[in-house]
Amino acid sequence: METFSEKLTNSANSAKSLVCIGLDPDLTKMPISNVFTFNQSIIDSTADLVCAYKPNFAFYESLGLDGLVALERTVKYIRDQLAHVIVIGDCKRGDIGTSSEAYATAMFQVWGFDAVTINAWGGKDTVEAFVADERYGAFIWCRGSNPGSSDLQDLIVQTDGVNKPLYEHLATKSTDWGHGNLGLVVGATVPEQLRVVRELCPTSPILIPGIGAQGGELKASVLYGVDAHGRSAIISSSRGILYASSGKDYPKVARERTFELKSEINDILAEAGKGWP
Secondary structure: OOOHHHHHHHHHHHHOOOEEEEEOOOOOOOOOOOHHHHHHHHHHHHHHHOOEEEEEHHHHHOOHHHHHHHHHHHHHHHHHHOOOOEEEEEEEEOOOHHHHHHHHHHHHHHOOOOEEEEOOOOHHHHOHHHHOOOOOEEEEEEEOOOHHHHHHHOOEEEEOOEEEEHHHHHHHHHOOOOOOOEEEEEOOOOHHHHHHHHHHOOOOOEEEOOOOOOOOOHHHHHHHHOOOOOOOEEEEEOHHHHOOOOOOOHHHHHHHHHHHHHHHHHHHHHHOOOOOO
């Protein structure tokens, strides 16, 4: 049995890449109108450059049943063509009991994702179903890339007699909840918080959105986000790659942007003595 942790390691090593592309189809920005064909073109042009793809459910659900069919076809296409690539369902589920178990079954058994994003507002009970099987992983939304994250995630709470931000408390608690298959989402736009989370969770995988259109700082995100070996981080970009061109050359330009991002990350790793063998 290949665990999620092993899948992630193998995927990154295979491509020598920490890059993830968020497959977020927006009909107002896409050069073509067919969602699956658009995704397929992006995948075909970038498959050797990434460790993961991350479809965001919101963009597919907003298109109704047609969008969900496109998502189903997209996941199947990745599975059929790229056995080594991680597929993350960006669904941000969060519930308890049988509802949580049903969500986990849907995401892993029905949709076929390797990992999902989740909310942990209900505590450990909202997490358990998603990490019960070590073949699959989950990423808790810990410290967002959006400005409003500070409204709640930076609130000071007291735990064990110490005052600390809520996101720090959540990061610390998460280390006891998984089996090497529970990670965290921390935005590239908050590098200092990312540094703190990595210190608290030295071996946990961290999904880092916000590179590109959201203006996240790449060098700090890489240096603060990776583990001691320069791995266990997934650097995600969506709009900055998908919509780099509004013309028919969009797959070519998407590849160029992905290659640039991969190269920049790998240069940062090499300079830190954590490059690929």
